[in-house]
Amino acid sequence: MAKDLEKKKNDTAKGQGRKPPRVGMEWPRNDALELGTSGDWTSILRASGNVTVANGLIMQAAILGSCGKRTDPEATDFVVGFVDSMEPRDAAEALLLTQMAATHQATMMLARQLNHVENIPQKDCAERALNKAARTFAAQMDTLKRYRSKGQQVVRVERVTVESGAQAVVGTVESGGRGSEEK
Numbered sequence: 088m089a090k091d092l093e094k095k096k097n098d099t100a101k102g103q104g105r106k107p108p109r110v111g112m113e114w115p116r117n118d119a120l121e122l123g124t125s126g127d128w129t130s131i132l133r134a135s136g137n138v139t140v141a142n143g144l145i146m147q148a149a150i151l152g153s154c155g156k157r158t159d160p161e162a163t164d165f166v167v168g169f170v171d172s173m174e175p176r177d178a179a180e181a182l183l184l185t186q187m188a189a190t191h192q193a194t195m196m197l198a199r200q201l202n203h204v205e206n207i208p209q210k211d212c213a214e215r216a217l218n219k220a221a222r223t224f225a226a227q228m229d230t231l232k233r234y235r236s237k238g239q240q241v242v243r244v245e246r247v248t249v250e251s252g253a254q255a256v257v258g259t260v261e262s263g264g265r266g267s268e269e270k
Contacts, residue, residue, distance in 0.1 A: 108171050110163045112149055120158070122149055131167070134175035144170070144185055151189055162192060180234065187227045194220040 108131060111123035122145060135141035148166040153159060166188040175181040197217040204210040249255040 107164075108167045110145060110149055110160070110167055112158045112160055112163065114158075120146075120149065122146065128171075130171055130174055131181060134177055134181045136178045140178050140181070144181060148185060148188075151192065165192065176235070180231070183227060183231055183234070187224060187231070190220060190224045190227060194224055 106126040108124065108126040108128045111125065113121045113123075115121060124145065128141070131144070132138070132141050135144060145167070148163045148170075149158060151159070151162055151166060166185060169188040169191075170181055170184040173180075173184050175184055194217065197213060197220055201210065201213040201217055204213055247255060
């Protein structure tokens with residue numbers, strides 16, 4: 088099934104005329120992780136603002152889920168793919184989206200742990216950690232939504248009652264405050 092999804096994903100990306108960004112990783116003998124990139128990184132590079140931020144994002148994604156010299160290329164590609172698919176507009180969004188992908192991976196790992204607990208203390212611990220991770224992701228989603236809306240709030244009035252003899256104003260009302268025209 089995973090191979091079928093990979094084929095469909097690549098076919099979809101080809102259909103759009105672009106290949107998704109990917110990261111290749113290798114541990115040579117000098118004990119430094121070497122990264123290589125492929126695919127279309129345009130949206131991430133544009134959003135990052137400069138190559139240094141983009142490289143930091145890639146390195147942080149690469150070591151996510153790693154332990155010693157063991158790395159997880161699929162986890163890295165998930166993070167990069169998520170950031171790319173969310174189309175970040177600037178460096179702040181790119182970094183927040185990277186955190187969101189990491190939080191999601193942690194949430195899923197904790198859900199798996201909760202399914203395999205053997206006693207009540209393990210269950211309680213896994214349940215608390217899963218709850219915190221899920222709440223963190225929800226807070227990150229809210230932060231992204233507020234950031235993208237630039238703090239603008241829309242108030243929609245569902246029902247207005249106008250008593251007899253009263254007047255109602257329909258339209259945009261701007262208030263300059265008392266005495267704004269006097270000065």
